[in-house]
Amino acid sequence: MTRKKPAAEPRPYHHGDLRAALLAAAEAELVERGIEAFSLRSVAKRANVSHAAPAHHFGDTNGLLTALAAEGYRRFVAHQAAWEDRGGTDPAARLIESGLGYIDFAQRHPALFRLMFGSDRPDYTTPELDKAAYAAYQQIEAANAAVAAAKGREADSTDVEATWAIVHGLADLSSNQRLYRLGTLPAKQRDAILRSIIARNIPG
The missing domain is CATH 1.10.10.60 (Homeodomain-like)
Known part of the structure; x- marks a missing residue:
């Protein structure tokens, strides 16, 4: 047996x-x-x-989506920081690379990006998500402040909003495959064009 x-x-x-x-x-x-x-x-x-x-x-479901959005923001900030370091010590170059990192994250993680920025399911009143999302704003704020300081002035809220509007618009269009012409280009050529668009819109 x-x-x-x-x-x-x-x-x-x-x-x-x-x-x-x-x-x-x-x-x-x-x-x-x-x-x-x-x-x-x-x-x-x-x-x-x-x-x-x-x-x-x-x-519940929204609790899980809230935690996932918070984790997304933490990865988002780290991704941008890694790209920002590619810009070396020049504040404008670092801001441009940070913006490109913003777009790259959206391209790599479109579903997560839409959850973070385009869904009402995550609860932004929770401390975890509020802190994580604010860190993403602070990153753009700090990069703009460094550019303004290099130009001998103080950054204001419109600097941040202008940069954010440009890079987020590009990221959103890109993640939804709506940058039709750019989407057909080799990555190196596409990124060069994106850099030039961001550079043209850095506050003076």
Whole structure:
């Protein structure tokens, strides 16, 4: 008589591991199915955890989307900072590269970008998302302040808004594949044109 093997135990998750796994599954679900079909049940299935796990960590669907948007903003800021460093020490060059990083993030993560900037599902009154989103604004603010200081003046809110309007407009069009002519160009040529557009609109 052969003995039955004991059933395999579910993979144990540490708290931080489960949260990260659920956020990764949520982003994959968002990319594949869109926000309209997004649900906690489908995220749990994708993450191979119990149906109750997402609700336990995030409360409800909007809670999970709020946490995902906050994580998106943190990655967004880090992505821009990495691009900004390509500009060396010149403030204007750093601002241009930061703007290009903004656009590049939108191109790489269009579904996440739309969640962050085009959806009313995330709750911006939560401290986590409020802090993460404000950090993204502060990054643009700091880059503009450095350009203004190099020109012997102080930056004002219109500097930030002008830069933000240009790079966000380009990012939004690009992520939705609406920059028809630029979308057909090789990446190096496309980025050169985007740099020139951003440069022309840096406040004097």
